[in-house]
Amino acid sequence: MKRRFLIILLLIPLLVHAQQDSIPYRKPDAGKAVWLGAIVPGAGQIYNGSYWKLPIVYGAFMGCGYAIGWTNNRYTGYKTAYLDLYNDRKAGTVSEDPSKSYIAVIPEGYNLERVGGAARWESTLKNQQSIYRRYRDYSILATVLVYALSMIDAYVDAQLFDYDISPNLSLNIEPQIYYDIQQQQKSAELKLAIQF
DSSP: OHHHHHHHHHHHHHHHHHHHHTSOOOOOOHHHHHHHHHHSTTHHHHHHTOGGGHHHHHHHHHHHHHHHHHHHHHHHHHHHHHHHHHHHHHHTOOOOOTTSHHHHTSOTTOOTTTTTHHHHHHHHHHHHHHHHHHHHHHHHHHHHHHHHHHHHHHHHHHHTTTOOOOSOOEEEEEEEEEEETTTTEEEEEEEEEEEO
């Protein structure tokens, strides 16, 4: 009986060690996380095991894509209207035909005369074209920033994967006597040491 007990006692550490080895510890490689995130946005977060960040990453990309599409449609609409009105004014064929692109973008209830005439409407269309081109460019810039931030997040998340965030922060306050050799003076100080 004692012998069986001794054998079981000796085998327990081996069984526990084998159990621990069956679950491998994998620390993500930060470089690989960045490259995966560069190839497919969000892949770095998947590689790091941060699945909860995927809706944020893809939501940001979808929002930026929607903004680019919407502002580009407005930009191309105003650009087409401006060019059509410019060409019709140059040819002297400006009309109130609703099929004309520059008439289609006039607010409801207004006509060319009510918006200040063809020359003023042409200037307004040119301004609107510039505004929406700038908004489209800002949307493209925002998409690039979201792309870069997703790669930076994947890198930082991989680097801080095994960072200890235990609540064992401590503050030690110790009195200390300081002796200045040159001045030949003693002084009392408080030494603060934060350990984390």
